[in-house]
Amino acid sequence: MSSFNVWHYMVLIVIFVMFIIGIIRAMKEKNQKMMYSMLFTVTLITVFMAVFSIFVVDKYTKHVKLYDLKNSRLLSLERISYTGIVKNVGKYPIGKVTLEIKLVNKGHVTGNVKGGNFYKPSGFLDFFTGSFGIDKSKPQTLVKKFVVARNLKPGHAHQFYVYFRFPPYFRSVAQFTQLTAH
Known part of the structure; x- marks a missing residue:
């Protein structure tokens, strides 16, 4: 289509x-x-x-809405999963619906930035070896994009399930979602 x-x-x-x-x-x-x-x-x-x-x-x-978004953490696998429903509320078909999920460690969102939020490990041997090009810093923002529906006709809805690795050092997380219709 x-x-x-x-x-x-x-x-x-x-x-x-x-x-x-x-x-x-x-x-x-x-x-x-x-x-x-x-x-x-x-x-x-x-x-x-x-x-x-x-x-x-x-x-x-192209107008699409997100309904009933829920998330759950799978602690044993260090993953987070999202389920929900996307619905085409426009009059024309949509070829692809993309969901962008952005997770931010709360220290940056609230302005509560402490030394622990910007953790970058270093050691005596890293000075001599240069870490062999490996970045050991821990990013405080995680952005993932998923195609959650294809060929969505006007008035139709599609249920989705997506998951990805959840950083174990995230403590209190703010989440932001954005839908894009193509």
Whole structure:
């Protein structure tokens, strides 16, 4: 299923007509240098317009909502799992729905930044060996993206289940989620 809808095709047809008109106008130019410059400019502008218009049409025609998001930690496996439902609340089909989950250790969110929040182990031997290119720092933000639905028709919903490794040094976590329809 294509992620384009009727509006995408209409906008691209209008841009293509503008491109043809620009090419015809450039070909009528008598000065060779000016003609090539006009061809390049028309091509560049129409390509930018086409790419930009696809994002704009996506933003205004593809609407998806997240319902019943729950998470649970699997301590024995050091994983966290998320379950929920995504629903297409728009009038057009959606090719792909992406869920972005961002976990932040609470020290950064609340402004309570102490020395323990920025832990970077070091030792006497690290000075001489250079850690062999291994980064031992512990990031305080974790961002994961998952495709949770494909080919979602208008009014339909899809249940999902995703999981990933949970850093064992995270103590109190703030979570942020964002849905994107493509």
